[in-house]
Amino acid sequence: MKNTGRGRNLATDDQRAKALSPTPSTRHISTRRLNLEREPLKNNQESEYLTFANTPIVNGKQRIESDHLSEESIVVLRMTPMIPTESINHVSSNSLNRRGLSSNILATYVPVSGQDTPDWWVLLPYYLPILSWISQYCNEFFIGDLIGGISLATFQIPLAISYCTSLAKVPITCGLYSLGISPLIYMLLGSVPQMIVGPEAPISLIVGQTVEPILHHAKESLDPVEYVVVITFVSGATLLGFGLGRFGFLDNVLCACLLKGFIFGVGIVMLINSSIEMLGLTSVLERVIDDLTDMDIHSPFDKLKFLMAHFHEYHVLTLQISLIAFATIMLIRRLKAVATKLKSRIAQHAVYFPEILLVVVTSTILCQKFKWNHLGVAIVGSVDEVDSTIPIYNPFSLTSLSLIKKLSSAGFVCAMLGFFESTTALKSLGSRYDLPISSNRELVALGTINVIGSIFGALPAFGGYGRSKINAISARTTTSGAIMGLISLATVSSILKYLHYIPKCILSVITAVIGISLMSEAPSEIIFHWRSGGLDELITFVITVITTLFFSMEAGIAVGLVYLLIRVIRNSAESNIQILGRVPGTNTFLDADLANLDQADEDDAYRRQCSGLSGFEKKASQLNLFTDNFRLLNFLALEEIEGCLIIKIPEPLKFTNASDLRSRLMRVELYGSTKAHPALRRSRDESMTKYMIFDLEGMTSIDSSAAQILKQSLLAYQRRNIRTFFIRVSKNRRLRNRLRDTGITDILRSDLRDIKYFEMRTHSSWSRFMGNAEHFNNNIDDVLDNSYNSRVIGNSSDPFSGMTESSSSPYFEHIRGALKVIDFYEQHYYDRTNSV
Numbered sequence: 001m002k003n004t005g006r007g008r009n010l011a012t013d014d015q016r017a018k019a020l021s022p023t024p025s026t027r028h029i030s031t032r033r034l035n036l037e038r039e040p041l042k043n044n045q046e047s048e049y050l051t052f053a054n055t056p057i058v059n060g061k062q063r064i065e066s067d068h069l070s071e072e073s074i075v076v077l078r079m080t081p082m083i084p085t086e087s088i089n090h091v092s093s094n095s096l097n098r099r100g101l102s103s104n105i106l107a108t109y110v111p112v113s114g115q116d117t118p119d120w121w122v123l124l125p126y127y128l129p130i131l132s133w134i135s136q137y138c139n140e141f142f143i144g145d146l147i148g149g150i151s152l153a154t155f156q157i158p159l160a161i162s163y164c165t166s167l168a169k170v171p172i173t174c175g176l177y178s179l180g181i182s183p184l185i186y187m188l189l190g191s192v193p194q195m196i197v198g199p200e201a202p203i204s205l206i207v208g209q210t211v212e213p214i215l216h217h218a219k220e221s222l223d224p225v226e227y228v229v230v231i232t233f234v235s236g237a238t239l240l241g242f243g244l245g246r247f248g249f250l251d252n253v254l255c256a257c258l259l260k261g262f263i264f265g266v267g268i269v270m271l272i273n274s275s276i277e278m279l280g281l282t283s284v285l286e287r288v289i290d291d292l293t294d295m296d297i298h299s300p301f302d303k304l305k306f307l308m309a310h311f312h313e314y315h316v317l318t319l320q321i322s323l324i325a326f327a328t329i330m331l332i333r334r335l336k337a338v339a340t341k342l343k344s345r346i347a348q349h350a351v352y353f354p355e356i357l358l359v360v361v362t363s364t365i366l367c368q369k370f371k372w373n374h375l376g377v378a379i380v381g382s383v384d385e386v387d388s389t390i391p392i393y394n395p396f397s398l399t400s401l402s403l404i405k406k407l408s409s410a411g412f413v414c415a416m417l418g419f420f421e422s423t424t425a426l427k428s429l430g431s432r433y434d435l436p437i438s439s440n441r442e443l444v445a446l447g448t449i450n451v452i453g454s455i456f457g458a459l460p461a462f463g464g465y466g467r468s469k470i471n472a473i474s475a476r477t478t479t480s481g482a483i484m485g486l487i488s489l490a491t492v493s494s495i496l497k498y499l500h501y502i503p504k505c506i507l508s509v510i511t512a513v514i515g516i517s518l519m520s521e522a523p524s525e526i527i528f529h530w531r532s533g534g535l536d537e538l539i540t541f542v543i544t545v546i547t548t549l550f551f552s553m554e555a556g557i558a559v560g561l562v563y564l565l566i567r568v569i570r571n572s573a574e575s576n577i578q579i580l581g582r583v584p585g586t587n588t589f590l591d592a593d594l595a596n597l598d599q600a601d602e603d604d605a606y607r608r609q610c611s612g613l614s615g616f617e618k619k620a621s622q623l624n625l626f627t628d629n630f631r632l633l634n635f636l637a638l639e640e641i642e643g644c645l646i647i648k649i650p651e652p653l654k655f656t657n658a659s660d661l662r663s664r665l666m667r668v669e670l671y672g673s674t675k676a677h678p679a680l681r682r683s684r685d686e687s688m689t690k691y692m693i694f695d696l697e698g699m700t701s702i703d704s705s706a707a708q709i710l711k712q713s714l715l716a717y718q719r720r721n722i723r724t725f726f727i728r729v730s731k732n733r734r735l736r737n738r739l740r741d742t743g744i745t746d747i748l749r750s751d752l753r754d755i756k757y758f759e760m761r762t763h764s765s766w767s768r769f770m771g772n773a774e775h776f777n778n779n780i781d782d783v784l785d786n787s788y789n790s791r792v793i794g795n796s797s798d799p800f801s802g803m804t805e806s807s808s809s810p811y812f813e814h815i816r817g818a819l820k821v822i823d824f825y826e827q828h829y830y831d832r833t834n835s836v
Contacts, residue, residue: 029688030582030639127441129191133477141476147352148475149483152467154354156198156484157491159514161499162507163204163459165380166274169212170224172383172499173492174459175199177390180488182449182461183481189445191438192463194429194472196481197449199459200421201514202266203414205273206553207231207459210410213298216289225393225457230403233395234411235460236450239419239443248439251423253568257525257534258560259420261541264522265548265556269300270515275307277508278322280315282378301550318377318505325359325509332358333513351470356510360502368501378504383496390489395454413554415450416561418462422446425465429472466517536567572654575661579668580646580695580815581638587816589646589695592638593673643690644822645669646815650698658706662713692717693818697728701735707742714747723751725818729811736809748810755825758807 125132160175168174179198186197211227242250276285285306288294297306332355339350366372373379394400423439430437442463450460471480522541529537543563548556581592645668653661664674672684702710714724726748729736739745752758803817804810812818 029642030584031642128188129441130188130478133193137477137479142479144474144476145480146483148471148473148480149487151352151354151474152196152471152480152484153487155356156196156467157488158356158360158507159510160199160488161502162510163199163201165504166277166507166511167201167204167270168199168207168228168459169215170207170228170459172380172496174225174228174457175204176488176492177456178453178458178461180485180492181453181456181458183478183485185449185452186445187478187482189441189448190478190481191441191445192426192429192435192468193477194433194468194475195422195425195463195478196467196471196484197422197446197461197463198467200418200462200464201270201511201518202263202421202553203418203460203462205266205269206410206414206417209553210407214406222399226399227403227407228459229393229395229454229457230400230407231411231414232450232458232460233400233454234404234408235415235418236447236452236454238412238415238447240447240451242415242419243440243443243445243447246440248443251420251439254420254561255537255540255564255567256424257529257537257540258544258557258564259417259424260522260525261544261560262417262548262553262557263421263518264541265545266553267515267518268545268549269553270511270518272300272303272307274508274512274515276303277378278319278326278505278512279307279311280318280376280378280505281307281310281313282504284310284313299551300548315376317372317375318503321363321372321377321503322505322509325363325506326512328359329355329509329513349473351473356513359509360506363506364498364502367503372503373501380499380502380504380507383499390456393455393457395451409554413557414460417557418460419443419446421465422463425463425468428465429468433472540564540567569656572656573660575649575657575664576651577661577664577668577674578648578650579673580648581640584639589815590638591648592640593675640672641819643688643826644693644819645689645691646693646695648695648698652701653699653706653710654703655705658709661706662709665713689722691723691725691818691822693725693727693815695727695815696730699735700730700732702738704738704742707738707744711742711744711747714744718747718751723755724748725751725812725821726810727812727815727818729809745808745810749807752804752810752821755821756829757804757821757825760821760824 156179157176160179161172164170164172164175182197186195190197207228210231211224214227215222215224242248276282285297285303288306288310289297295302295306295309297303332353336350336353336355339347342348367377367379422442426437426439426442429435446462453459453461474480526538526541528534529541540560540563544556544560547559578591579593580589582589647665647668649661651657667676667678668674669689670676670682670684671680676683717724724747729739803821804812812821
C-alpha cells in the first residue's frame with residue numbers, strides 16, 4: 001500500500017470498505033515484510049528533537065537554527081546539560097542526614113531486600129500491635145478512649161441484648177460476653193485503632209436460624225449455650241487457620257455485590273422476624289408450627305406468608321408500643337444526621353446521643369409502672385442470676401464434638417460473612433485514615449477472638465463499620481473498645497435483674513431499625529451498577545437476595561459464592577490474544593481486531609477520511625509513537641504481512657486460559673480475527689500462514705500445564721511446516737527455565753535451523769543484504785546517526801545485532817528482526833528448499 005504521507009483520500013467504495021471493515025477478508029496483504037524508510041511522523045519528531053538537542057546554548061538558552069545540521073554535529077548526540085535544582089522536601093529536615101548536600105534530600109538510601117531478616121524485636125510489634133503504641137500512650141489518648149468507650153456502651157449493650165433475644169434465641173449473657181471479652185483481645189491483637197468488635201446482626205441471625213430448629217426437634221434438651229460454643233469455635237478456628245495460612249487475599253476475589261446482596265437479604269429477614277414480635281404474633285406462630293395440619297414454616301418467605309395470613313390477629317397494645325418506639329428512634333436518628341452536618345461543635349457531638357438506650361429505659365419503666373405484661377405484652381422476664389465468676393465451656397468436650405457435624409456449616413458461613421464484613425470495615429477505615437491494613441493479621445486476630453470467646457459461650461464477634469465510625473470521632477487507640485468491654489462485663493453481674501420488664505417488642509423494634517440500616521446501602525449500589533452496565537454484578541446481587549429470602553441465609557451465601565466463582569473461572573479462562581497488523585508504511589504494529597462500529601460512526605469516520613482529516617493530522621510534537629494509541633489510525637486498513645501471522649500474548653499463561661489460547665489461535669488462523677464466529681466460512685487460506693510470530697512481552701509467567709499446551713501447538717505447527725518465532729520474551733528466569741526445560745526452546749531453535757538462520761552468519765549475501773538496507777536508509781534520512789543505524793537496522797560487521805539474543809536463547813528483540821530473517825530466507829533459500 002502506498003503511503004501518501006499525512007492524509008489519505010479514500011474516495012472509492014472499495015477503499016472505504018477496506019478502511020472501515022473489521023473483518024479480515026478485506027485486510028490488505030503486504031508483500032513487503034520490512035519497511036526500511038522511517039515512519040513520517042517519527043521522522044519529523046526525531047528531526048525536530050535532534051535539531052533541538054544539537055543547537056548551541058547561548059546564555060543558558062538554546063537557539064534553534066532553521067538550516068540543516070552539519071555532518072559532524074550528528075555523529076555524537078549532545079544533550080542539554082542538566083541544571084541542578086532542589087527537590088520538594090516531603091519530610092522533616094531534622095530527620096534526615098544530608099551528608100553535606102545542598103538539597104534537602106538524602107544522597108543515597110539502602111533498598112530493603114526480601115532476603116533481609118529483621119530482628120525479633122522489630123517483628124514483634126507487627127504481630128502484637130499493642131506494642132507499637134503502648135509506649136506513646138498518654139492522658140490525652142485515654143480521655144478520648146474513655147469518651148468513646150462509654151458512648152459505645154450506652155447503645156451497644158441494648159443491641160447485644162436485642163440480638164440474643166430477637167435474633168439468636170439464646171441467653172442474654174452470650175451477647176454480653178461477646179461484647180465484653182472480644183474487645184479486650186482485640187486490644188492486644190488488633191491493628192486498626194478505630195475498629196470495634198462484637199456481635200453482629202447478620203451473624204446473630206444465622207446462629208438463631210441454626211439453633212432454633214435444632215432446639216425445637218431435639219430429642220434431649222441441651223443448653224442453647226452449648227450450640228453457641230460450637231458455632232463460635234468453628235468460626236474462630238476457620239479464621240485462625242486462614243490467617244496462619246495467609247489466605248487474606250480472598251477478600252480481593254469476592255465481589256462487593258455478593259456482600260451487599262447478602263446484607264440486603266439479611267435486612268429483609270430481620271424485618272420479617274421482628275415484625276412477628278412487633279405485631280404480638282409470637283404465640284400464634286408457635287401454634288401454627290406445632291399444628292401439623294397447618295402451613296410449614298421454614299424459610300423467611302414462609303414467615304412472610306404467615307404474616308400476610310394472620311396479620312388480623314395482631315395484639316393492639318403491642319403494636320402501639322412498637323410503632324411509637326420505632327417512630328421515636330427513626331426521628332432521633334434523623335435529627336442526629338441533620339445535626340452532624342452543622343458547623344457547631346456541640347451539634348457535631350450529637351452522634352453520641354443514645355436513642356436506643358433512651359427508648360429501652362423509658363419503655364422498661366413504663367412497662368413496670370403500668371403492668372403491660374398483665375395486658376398481654378410479652379417481656380423478657382426473669383433472667384438467671386450469674387455467678388461472680390465467668391462460666392467456662394470446653395469446645396473439645398464429647399458433647400461439643402458431637403455437635404460439630406451439625407453446626408460446622410453454620411460456623412463456616414459465620415466465619416466467611418464475618419470476615420467479609422470486617423474486611424469491608426477495615427478497608428473503609430484504612431482508606432479514610434490512611435492506615436496500613438493486613439488482612440492476614442486481622443484474620444488471626446478475629447480467629448483468636450472467637451476461639452477464646454467460645455470458651456465463655458460468647459456469640460461470634462466481628463468488626464462493624466457503623467460503630468467503628470462513631471468510635472473514631474474521639475477514640476485514639478483500641479483501648480476504647482476495651483473500656484466498652486469492661487462496662488459490658490460489669491453489666492452482666494449488676495443489672496441483669498433490671499431487665500425483667502423490658503418489652504420484647506422493643507427489642508424487635510431495635511432489630512427492625514438495624515435491618516433498615518442494613519438495607520439502606522443497596523439502592524445506591526444497584527443504581528451505580530445499572531448506570532454502568534454491570535449486569536454480572538446485578539445478577540450476583542439478585543441471586544443472593546432471592547435465595548436468602550426463599551430458602552435460607554446459608555443457601556443465599558452459598559449460591560452467591562458459586563455464581564461468583566463461575567464468573568472468576570470464566571474470566572480467568574478467557575485468553576486475550578491479539579492479532580497484530582502493521583500501520584501502512586511503518587514498522588508499527590497494532591491490534592488488528594477492530595470493534596464493530598455503528599453506522600453513524602462509520603459515516604463520521606468516512607467523512608473525516610475523505611476530507612483528509614486522518615490520524616496523521618496530529619502534530620508531531622503532540623504524538624509519542626511509542627505510547628500513542630493511534631485511535632484514528634484504527635479506522636485505516638492495517639496491513640497483514642504476506643505469509644506471516646503475528647500474535648501478541650499480553651498476559652501470563654496458566655492452565656485456566658491455555659486451552660482457550662489454542663482454540664483462539666485456530667480461529668485466528670482460519671478467519672484472521674479472534675472475534676469471528678466459528679460457524680463462518682474460512683476467510684484465510686491455508687497458504688497464508690507459513691510463519692507464526694508470537695510477541696510475548698506481556699507473558700511474564702507460564703505454568704507447567706500451559707507450557708505443555710503451548711508445546712503441543714508448536715509441534716502441530718512444525719508438522720505443517722509452519723515456522724515459529726518468539727519475540728520480546730520476558731527476562732524472568734523462572735519463565736525462561738520452563739521454556740527451556742519443556743523443550744519449547746529446542747523447537748524454536750529447530751525452526752531457525754530449518755530456515756537456515758545459523759548459516760546466514762557466514763553467508764556473504766547477508767552482509768550485502770544488510771548493507772544495502774543501511775545504505776538506503778541513510779539516503780532517505782541524513783540526520784540518522786550511526787549509533788541508531790547499528791541499533792535498529794543492524795551493522796554489516798555484526799549481522800546478528802538486533803536478531804536473536806544468543807544461540808541458547810533463540811528469542812528476537814523485535815518483530816522487525818524476525819521479518820528480516822524471513823525476508824532473507826525467502827529471497828535466498830526458500831525456492832531452492834522447495835525445489836529439493
